[in-house]
Amino acid sequence: MSPPRFLFAEHALLPDGWAQDVMLGWDDAGMLIEVRAGAAPEGPRAAGPVLPGMPNLHSHAFQRAFAGLTEYRSAAADSFWTWRDAMYRFALSVSPEQLEAIATQLYVEMLRAGYTSVCEFHYLHHSPSGAPYAEPAEMALRLAAAAQRAGIGLTLLPVLYCHAGFGATPPRADQRRFINSVDGLLRIAQRCLEQGARIGIAPHSLRAVAPDELIEVLNGSRAIDATAPFHLHIAEQQVEVDECIAWCGARPVQWLLDHAPVDRHWCLVHATHIEPSEAQALADRSAIVGLCPTTEANLGDGVFDATTYFDAGGRWGVGSDSHASVSVVDELRMLEYGQRLMRQQRNVLASRALPGIAERLWLEAAEGGAQAAAQPIGRLEAGRRADFVVLDASGVQSQLTPAQTLASAVFVQAGARPIRDVWVAGRQRVAEGVHALDATAQAAFVAARTQLLNGS
Numbered sequence: 001m002s003p004p005r006f007l008f009a010e011h012a013l014l015p016d017g018w019a020q021d022v023m024l025g026w027d028d029a030g031m032l033i034e035v036r037a038g039a040a041p042e043g044p045r046a047a048g049p050v051l052p053g054m055p056n057l058h059s060h061a062f063q064r065a066f067a068g069l070t071e072y073r074s075a076a077a078d079s080f081w082t083w084r085d086a087m088y089r090f091a092l093s094v095s096p097e098q099l100e101a102i103a104t105q106l107y108v109e110m111l112r113a114g115y116t117s118v119c120e121f122h123y124l125h126h127s128p129s130g131a132p133y134a135e136p137a138e139m140a141l142r143l144a145a146a147a148q149r150a151g152i153g154l155t156l157l158p159v160l161y162c163h164a165g166f167g168a169t170p171p172r173a174d175q176r177r178f179i180n181s182v183d184g185l186l187r188i189a190q191r192c193l194e195q196g197a198r199i200g201i202a203p204h205s206l207r208a209v210a211p212d213e214l215i216e217v218l219n220g221s222r223a224i225d226a227t228a229p230f231h232l233h234i235a236e237q238q239v240e241v242d243e244c245i246a247w248c249g250a251r252p253v254q255w256l257l258d259h260a261p262v263d264r265h266w267c268l269v270h271a272t273h274i275e276p277s278e279a280q281a282l283a284d285r286s287a288i289v290g291l292c293p294t295t296e297a298n299l300g301d302g303v304f305d306a307t308t309y310f311d312a313g314g315r316w317g318v319g320s321d322s323h324a325s326v327s328v329v330d331e332l333r334m335l336e337y338g339q340r341l342m343r344q345q346r347n348v349l350a351s352r353a354l355p356g357i358a359e360r361l362w363l364e365a366a367e368g369g370a371q372a373a374a375q376p377i378g379r380l381e382a383g384r385r386a387d388f389v390v391l392d393a394s395g396v397q398s399q400l401t402p403a404q405t406l407a408s409a410v411f412v413q414a415g416a417r418p419i420r421d422v423w424v425a426g427r428q429r430v431a432e433g434v435h436a437l438d439a440t441a442q443a444a445f446v447a448a449r450t451q452l453l454n455g456s
């Protein structure tokens, strides 16, 4: 018997807000062909309010096995940079098999947390010696295999990493697994494409990629796939901004806007330290800012001025980045709470059109994440993929309206499992908080992490 291809939701969060009695229908390919409000109840019913599945626009999968290992003081003043040294030591020993195990567990966790697709900002390319594998895309294809097994959508972003710092500083020995020429990186991207992956290209940062290499990789990637999105880290740390100014006289985002064709195909990850003029320019170009609030908090990056950027009409999405936390709810809460703490106000990121803070954040993050992933996802409407999540509206939540249930899940009483059910491309991957691979993925992850911690 083929599985049902429709679901009735008493409440669903459509692009304009909550709608009642919504029938969702999709085709064999898992694409929505019908989203109709005011429908008569029929067939399978969602157990709670339905929301669009959240794209995770920034992930370094291998760092999931490293999360939680650096929460102690190791230097007089621990920082992003001391964390990065420790992370590099860890990255040097991850094998292809270990990466697949780590990523499978991570993607299962993402699904349970409400993420239905992920952009992998992937730079761990080569063998531990720094020599390429016989299959140059070995590590990237392990991520694709993990995504396939877990059942999460994927945009694979092979990362171009050439230098240790501004001014084409030679790479460090402990960066040897990341380093590629432009041609080498494009070969990896081509292999991923041949294996059926949706790809984009990620020039790592202005620190790691020189101006001529940036333009070369953009042009080269267009020849492979004209629709590929571009992602890069930018302005995450104040030190980085200062070094950029010392190098070229301009702030990183300003330099990028002046020297690259930044438009809606671009995702600028972090952009924590920007001026209001840079925020306005990014909004005008329709680029995405990739916010990773829990990682940015964990690493002490700073607080992104979302109020100014949102007021400028800026587009954005969220990523779990280092996986200090793997939770849509945590990211949205941290984003809003950072603004509240900064401004000594409440409900800072609400809008006139969507005064409910949780609805506004969820809808915009999903839409922006879809743009960054360059995939037809992120909205409950015909033509998009049938990626959606069902909130847990049981117990104390059952007395609340759908809007209150969402706000409560995001901001106040998230509980252990705010997300009850998760569907990707019309296939249910999480049922009542459980994924079919929960036990096996966790066992393989624990084994891989144990090997890494024991240095074997």
Ligand SMILES: [Zn+2]
Pocket (backbone or CB within 6 Å): 058, 060, 121, 233, 269, 321, 322
């Ligand atoms: Zn990152």
